[in-house]
Amino acid sequence: MELSQLLRERRSIHSFEDRPVSPELVMEMLETAVWVPNHRMTQPWRFILTYGEGRRRIAEAVRKMKEQRETDPDKKKEVGERFYNKIMSIPMILTVLMREDPNLLIREEDYASTCCVIHNFSLLAWEKGIGMVWETYGWLHESIFREAMGIQSGEKAVGNLHIGYPARIPSAQPRIPASQLVTIFDQA
Numbered sequence: 001m002e003l004s005q006l007l008r009e010r011r012s013i014h015s016f017e018d019r020p021v022s023p024e025l026v027m028e029m030l031e032t033a034v035w036v037p038n039h040r041m042t043q044p045w046r047f048i049l050t051y052g053e054g055r056r057r058i059a060e061a062v063r064k065m066k067e068q069r070e071t072d073p074d075k076k077k078e079v080g081e082r083f084y085n086k087i088m089s090i091p092m093i094l095t096v097l098m099r100e101d102p103n104l105l106i107r108e109e110d111y112a113s114t115c116c117v118i119h120n121f122s123l124l125a126w127e128k129g130i131g132m133v134w135e136t137y138g139w140l141h142e143s144i145f146r147e148a149m150g151i152q153s154g155e156k157a158v159g160n161l162h163i164g165y166p167a168r169i170p171s172a173q174p175r176i177p178a179s180q181l182v183t184i185f186d187q188a
Contacts, residue, residue: 006123011172013131016164021092021130023049026163029124036116044110045117045158048095048149058160059087061148065139091164094121095140097155114158121161131166134159 001009026049034045050058067080087093098114101107118134125132139145140157151157 001127006127008172010123010126011131011166011170012133013164013166013169014133014162015167016089016091016131016162017167019091019165020051021163021165023051023092025128025130026092026094029121029128032124033117033120036113036120038113039109040106042099042101042106042110042113044099044101045114046097046099046155048097048151049092050095050149051092055088055090055093057148058093058145059084061145062087062139065142065144068144090162092162094161094163095149095151096158096161097151098158100154100156111156111158118159118161125163129165130163131169132161132163134161136160 030047034043063080063084066083067076070076070079096114096118098110101110122132122134136159140160145151146157149157
């Protein structure tokens with residue numbers, strides 16, 4: 001598939017088939033995905049790959065957080081179970097972390113590079129028929145999740161990538177043409 005076609009046809013996938021994704025294939029794609037511009041070559045990223053029974057680690061943490069937030073005692077268990085089952089229905093989750101440099105300029109550059117790694121990974125996955133969605137829910141920053149996943153102090157959870165074979169591919173959402181968003185200064 002040509003790159004321009006890949007860029008236009010890639011979709012965020014929220015619904016997955018019940019079949020595993022090869023961890024070796026994911027590792028192979030990550031080895032390529034990290035070849036991004038990184039101004040100071042800090043390479044601040046780290047990854048946590050969770051699949052199979054390992055997903056219970058995330059699912060239990062999410063259940064606990066959701067139950068703690070639910071104010072209606074009759075709904076606590078139901079809410080926790082719903083989120084537990086949602087996590088367990090995702091074939092694979094890749095948590096993308098970034099070491100937070102104390103220098104804010106470097107941290108911003110590192111965040112941009114880490115986002116490029118995620119985008120590269122999404123294109124590589126799509127090319128292989130694997131779908132994903134990049135989720136940035138608030139609980140990525142909560143201590144229950146961070147402790148469960150072994151996220152260190154000074155690391156930012158940039159997102160969880162839900163990975164699997166698409167059960168359904170959504171239609172494309174319209175984009176504003178770049179020509180409407182460009183300001184051009186010429187030498188005249």
